[in-house]
Amino acid sequence: MAGRSRALVRQAGAGGPGASPTLMSRRASHEMGSTYLYEVADRTGARALSAPTGESLSKAFVKIADELRRQYTLSYYPARAAAPGRRRKIKVRVTREKVSVRSRKTYVSGRAAGTPAEGEAPRT
Numbered sequence: 001m002a003g004r005s006r007a008l009v010r011q012a013g014a015g016g017p018g019a020s021p022t023l024m025s026r027r028a029s030h031e032m033g034s035t036y037l038y039e040v041a042d043r044t045g046a047r048a049l050s051a052p053t054g055e056s057l058s059k060a061f062v063k064i065a066d067e068l069r070r071q072y073t074l075s076y077y078p079a080r081a082a083a084p085g086r087r088r089k090i091k092v093r094v095t096r097e098k099v100s101v102r103s104r105k106t107y108v109s110g111r112a113a114g115t116p117a118e119g120e121a122p123r124t
Contacts, residue, residue, distance in 0.1 A: 045104040074103075082109040 034050075041048040049064070051057035074092065082088055085108060092103040 043104065045102050047102060078109075084110050 038048045049060040051060045078088070087106050087108050089106055090104065092101050094101055
C-alpha cells in the first residue's frame with residue numbers, strides 16, 4: 001500500500017540488531033518482518049530505525065520528529081508525459097554540501113487514486 005501512495009513511511013521497531021532474544025518469540029519471523037520494514041522505508045524514500053530497548057525507541061522517535069521538522073517536498077512536471085499508471089524512475093540530487101537526500105526511486109504517473117500501477121495487482 002505504501003508503494004501506491006505518496007506516503008513516506010518511517011519505521012521504529014522494537015527488536016532489530018542487538019535486541020534481546022527474549023523480545024523475539026520467533027527469530028525467523030522477526031527477521032522477515034524487520035527486512036520488510038526496511039524495504040518499505042527504502043521504497044518510500046524514508047528510513048527505518050532499529051530500537052532494541054525502550055530508551056532507544058524514545059531516541060528513534062526524537063530522530064523521526066526532528067526529520068519531520070526539516071523535510072522538504074519537491075514536485076516537478078516531466079518533459080514527456082507518460083501513460084497513466086506507468087511507473088517511472090526518478091533521482092533527486094542536490095549540490096548543497098552536508099545535506100542528506102532520501103527520496104523514492106520511482107513514481108507512478110498520473111493515475112486515479114486506487115488504480116493499480118503497471119505490473120501491480122488490483123487492490124481487493
